[in-house]
Amino acid sequence: MYNQTEIIKDTSELGADGELVINMGPQHPATHGVLHLVVTLNGETIKKIEPHLGFIHRSIEKMCESLTYRQFIYVTSRMDYLSSHINNLGCALLVEKGMQIEVPERAKYIRVILSELTRIASHELWLGAMAMDLGAFTPFFYAFREREMITDIMEDTCGARLTMNYIVPGGLMYDLHPDFQKKVKAFITQFKSKVTEYEDLVTNNIIFQSRTKGVGILSAEDAISYGCTGPVARASGVSCDIRKIYPYEVYDKVEFDEVIETAGDSFARYIVRVKEMNQSIRIIEQLIDNIPEGDFVGKTKNVLKLPKGEFYSRVETARGEFGVYVVSEGGTTPHRIKFRSPGFSNLSVLNHIAAGGMIGDLMASMGTLDLVIPDIDR
Amino acid sequence: MELKEKIAGNEPFPGIVHETPGGGIVVSTFDSVINWARSNSLWPLSFATSCCGIEMMSTASAKYDFSRFGFEVARASPRQADVIIIAGTIVNKMAPVLKRLYDQMADPKYVIAMGACAISGGPFFYNTYSVVKGADHIIPVDVYIPGCPPRPEALLHSLISLQEKIKLGMTREQIRGEFKV
Amino acid sequence: MTNEEIKEYISSLAPAATYDETGEWLNILVEPTALKPLMANLRTGKMQMNYLFCVTCVDFKTHLTMVYHLSATTHRQSIVIKANVNRDTPVIETVCDIWRTAEFLEREVFEMFGVQFTNHPDLRKLILEDDFKGFPLRKDFEDPINMIKL
Secondary structure, three states: OOOHHHHOOOHHHOOOOOEEEEEEOOOOOOOOOOOEEEEEEEOOEEEEEEEEOOOOOOOHHHHHHHOOOOOOHHHHHOOOHHHHHHHHHHHHHHHHHHHOOOOOHHHHHHHHHHHHHHHHHHHHHHHHHHHHHOOOOHHHHHHHHHHHHHHHHHHHHHOOOOOOOOEEOOEEOOOOOOOHHHHHHHHHHHHHHHHHHHHHHHHOOHHHHHHHOOOOOOOHHHHHHOOOOOHHHHOOOOOOOHHHHOOOOOOOOOOOOOOOOOOOOHHHHHHHHHHHHHHHHHHHHHHHOOOOOOOOEOOOOOOOOOOOEEEEEEEEOOOOEEEEEEEEOOOOOOOEEEEEOHHHHHHOOHHHHHOOOEHHHHHHHHHHHOOOHHHHHO | OHHHHHHHOOOOOOOEEEEEOOEEEEEOOHHHHHHHHHHOOOOEEOOEOOOHHHHHHHHHOOOOOOHHHOOOOOEOOHHHOOEEEEEOOOEOOOHHHHHHHHHHOOOOOEEEEEOHHHHHOHHHOOOOOOEOOOHHHOOOOOEEEOOOOOOHHHHHHHHHHHHHHHHHOOOHHHHHHHOOO | OOHHHHHHHHHHHOOOOEEEOOOOOEEEEEOHHHHHHHHHHHHHOOOOOOEEEEEEEEEEOOEEEEEEEEEOOOOOOEEEEEEEEOOOOOEEEOOOOOOOOHHHHHHHHHHHHOOEEEOOOOOOOOOOOOOOOOOOOOOOOOOOOOOOOO
């Protein structure tokens, strides 16, 4: 347990500039999880922010050293729980790469459709939560309306709403529900008609624009140096979409644009995510009518053993690049497994972009970084 | 059993109404009236550490609304909250913070442990060095909800069970006062 | 650049490097003392590796191995640099001044494995509690109170 007196100074000890050190969190409605920020203020201007992590550190990397290659996938669902299908896909791709397992085409198509639906659900929740941080309560309910449609589809097919372990090494766990295509098409129709609602309510709102334009500017060199990936880096002009650069599954067969903005401020990060939702709809539309018939899982042995060596696989989650690095000694459990989480590098840029601004701007910057804390602490 | 049925069976107000000319007189006990009022207006503390927090947010939104049961206002400060819904894993570093939040809440206060992680450590039970194996090692828990994560309907069921528990019985302080030895 | 060209280039900078091409990417094993000049040259020199995406450490029972995954935003090729450090007194130079992302990543390796990074601006625990004893991800870490073995 850390020493409380180190963090909170007595007011009689205010520095020469009148500095004040305050705590934000770990229990705070706007930190989206348990993040403890120690903020050094001068009036309302921020001088330094220091994140303290570890309040949800569940020692996942140590635990995975005693789980088999089929078992460790369920744990990754719970790390970045808003893109749980995509995390599972990253782990399954690693095992398939290591053991040279063939995945049937039908499974690949369905995996990509589920990944894109998960991306839309994650961005919807981000939109609702970020608007709520800035004081607007209505977009939260509108965003959850669409999200509930997606979790309904997931529940019919995968059996669970949030942490579904549906993607396994070799393909899928069981076949699709018969109503899947009908429900996805109904969702696409509803989403397209509601996108104009989000435009009117949030994007064109003058208060939202003045709170996010010019706030938290991140340049392209800094984004690369700090290791940022995902929408945070794409809003600064860095092209880093794993689906375009190192395509996996059927992403090389579909047409979609990589959304890049150059402004680098919070409004650009917001626009990137909203446009990404539209691109995901475009991908789903191209795939939903052409799912090939066939098996939903390839042939695998009962006991999976990766050969001796090292393997790395990467996927594009809703937050950035998620990487899985496995060092295997030839047994049924990994010798060392490391999860390269996108939030870890995205968080390190918070001090850089928020220092010098005001406390109100910190909410806009942190909201648009889209942090999920269990992903950072693992 | 008949007491529980009476409570669950839509009794509008605990008490007997005697009709008199010019109005009515209600005869009841203070305890039952106060318990009835308390159970219908519990304010939760927004405390979500990990995945179960998203299901709690889903319960708060429009499809599985929990404000119909009186849980409308989710306060951010523990001084203004009545019930703490522990949604997510508690780790060794977070345990003193949880204890401090619980101590800051005013009596009467209730605790709901949501999800497998808060009941017993959940999927992180074996081979972890930093997870507290159950939130009831730290604070006393009233209602346990199994699931990983539990459905929003399960959370609503647990809120209704907590309301029944309040209407039926006494708070911890009343019990301590009653059975002082 | 092909693997042969990369090998020649690296050998001209660090003559004692050994190569391993069994995996997906070229693995280069160097001495810990030769790591920092090699990294600085990879960042600014011909290869322009400006993206460090993974820093980790692996515990083989006799020694620890630091692993750095690098890539470039211009030519999208990835290489892996490794350095073996001593298990009892693991010391290696930091790469924070070359890539800013290494600040947090090296702090995590420090608290999990005990590797000391010289010239790091702020080396202290990031994720574990401040009074945590031991280095959890090492293979000889025992915690009979908290860890329940299956």
